[in-house]
Amino acid sequence: MSSEKVYVRLGVKKGLPNEGRHTRSITAICEIHSLGQEPYFSMTAETRWDGQVDSCGQLGEQIDEHFPQLAPFRKWHLVSVDQPMHYVANTLYHIECGKFDWAKTSCVYGALPQDSERPIESVDKQWLLDRLPVLMAKFRAEMRDLFENVLPAMGAEGYADGLRDLKLAG
Secondary structure, eight states: OOOEEEEEEEEEEEEEEEETTEEEEEEEEEEEEEESSSOEEEEEEEEEETTEEEEEEOOHHHHHHHOGGGGGGGGGTTBBSSSBTTHHHHHHHHHHTTOHHHHHHHTTTTSSGGGGGSOGGGOOHHHHHHHHHHHHHHHHHHHHHIIIIIHHHTTOEEEOGGGGGSSOOO
């Protein structure tokens, strides 16, 4: 028995230029689901060649190219309704290892205007903890916008009944 719960899963499909007799398409999938832990957001895509899955996963460049209206939301990939995945531990580990781009991804650095006031190299645990409530308020607001406005305007289809069960209220 699976412990997965899908709260909302909406996908938007787009045909791509055919190559000879071969048909191609891409589908972007935005969902909030849980695998036994706090619900989290993911944005993935799959490409198809003649109806068969050709590639799938976090296909960021393809999402940006074919669904530019989704690009601003990609930064929230793997953020739960409470915090980014392993928010403090991953961020500080990557800083310690000198992997500053990875640290930025781990803490969704750049999502808030005040992020530019502190270089990623000097981020510490207390700064991350102080920043978290504002970061999560922005996450909730952007998730509401994505699932209530952006995806429906794109003609997305899927399951959205569980949206009201999430802690996305302001």
